[in-house]
Amino acid sequence: MTEGKTGKKLDEARKQQGKLYMSYPEWDLISQLCDVLEVFQVAILDLSRSDIPTLPMVLPLYKQVEVKLEQALKSAQESAIGSMSISQKAYKAALNKLAKYIAAACESPLHLIATGK
Secondary structure, three states: OOOOOOHHHHHHHHHHHHHHOOOHHHHHHHHHHHHHHHHHHHHHHHHOOOOOOOHHHHHHHHHHHHHHHHHHHHHHHHHOOOOOOHHHHHHHHHHHHHHHHHHHHHHOHHHHHHHOO
């Protein structure tokens, strides 16, 4: 990015380079977010299948997502210093929304029919 530049152009390139730099904690956060997002990707792909009935898979997939979010929240709380981090707020918001979906799914008779229980 700074190769072959001198003077003002070099200074500007270094400023840009500094903006792109991520600290180790930021890389850790990105890594944790990727882990959490992976469980969402698996759930979406499983529920998007058209070759098999997917309704019986909803509650187990919700539970997998819930467990992953709880683990991520616990990890974020253990590594946090001071006030609640943005990742903690995001995980809590996701868990609250997921709880509403789980409650709605459990109340629906369609899930009872789909799972045969």
